[in-house]
Amino acid sequence: MRLTRFKAATAAVLLTASLAACGDAGDDSDSGREVEADENAAENFEDGTRMKELADAGKITIGVKFDQPGIGFKGAADDTPRGLDPEMGKILAASLGIDSGDIVWKETISDNREPFLQEGEVDLVIASYSITDERRQVVGQAGPYYVTGQQLLVGADSDIAGIEDIKGQEVCSVTGSTSLENVKAEGAKPRGFDTYSECVDQVLDGTVDAMTTDGAILLGYAAENPDELKVVGEPFSEERYGIGYAKDRPEMCGWINETLTKAFDEGDWEEAFDVTLGESGVDAPEQPTLDECAA
């Protein structure tokens, strides 16, 4: 008797939960652009290349950030991430004949991008992934598809106007990031947090004086809280966002560069920018020059 009642209760709970889930499903008006997949794309690639394998499988796993509005963001109730990085992912997938809906999005944090590529956990990493020589020792990086620079995000009434004002101030970013090292070199007290959102909260609470990372990411947060936050100062570094791929698949570089060039020429790239970072009112910047692939 008691067991039956327990079962009934469980069923009721599950039923309610599934109904609630249904209610959310229709609510993704903001999921970005639909990119039409190339048909018969598999024919464009030689046998044995990773592109061919992916095109044949009709599925690709892409690592993106989930906590950077405008770049890569996925709310708890969202089905797919949105932002410039996912848009680039869709363009790349489309050239393999893979529909946006067939992309498996995997959250990567700054710290696990190389391991994810090395272990084949993801096929591509498009996660505000700055191109550096050290990273190119262990993974492949094609691009850049976007160039930004490190800036400061402060409270609306803050006196900090630029990098020269942060000496002795507490500045937060993500634990272990290059941005944090850069402000440390300028004499700021570095405060590392696990995610950018926790860091923004600290600025809003007045617990730290400023937040720092790439301007693109900061603009996204400022756009969410325009009355309380502002982005200040000139960019004081150059971050060239690249697309990461496994080092043992060097053939992917040529394909990525080709696809990016096509996206630059045909306006897909600009459109991707306009529906993401461009929402805060910034015009699409000049198209960056792609690095040549290593022979």
Add this chain to the structure above:
Amino acid sequence: MEAVFSNFDEYLKAFGLTLGLFVVSGLASLVFGLFLASLRVGPVGIMRKAAAVYVTVFRNTPLLMIFIFMAVAMPKLGYNFKFIEDFEIAGYSVSAFFFRSCLALTLYTSAFVAEAFRSGVNAVPVGQAEAGRAIGLTFTQSMRYVVLPQALRAVVPPLTSVQVALIKNTSVAAAFGMAEAVATMRAFNNDNADQRIQIFLLFAIGYILIVEVVSLASYALERRWKVA
């Protein structure tokens, strides 16, 4: 390797902060934990209950959640502990971030310290406390002169375990504004993705060294206090 050795001062500074967190929280948790344990074995019913509730709550809550509460939720409620930076001793002042981290670590570890002490007190035969009472000692006196000296002997091994756990738990502070060992390791990894394994090993060795020193000290105490 060279990534760490060419920035060895960073490495030492990181472990310095780790040690700072450990020493401050370790001492504070010993004091507060001993106080809690005394309440739990003491004669006042309401105090016994209160201490038991504290131990239950803090021992059963993950440390990460306590950190989130101290470092993320408290500032939202208006308590960011910035006032602590006003106290300056010989030109040095403790940052609010350090204080919040130590607070979280202490509140958590004290619950375990209290239980370790209680196990030590339970190891002392009841007759001892009764004898103390029989010769007219108060509760505090019989704790101070009869029970605790004997309990201390039994309590060294479990207390060591608790403190060793604390050393490693300081790493949680990495995600809450402290540039301690793990945070610094991530910084090294970020710049030198090609040397991950070496960097990881060097930082693991740092922790092992600290833990070994604490363990050796505890063995020495154990030997010294052993009843012949």
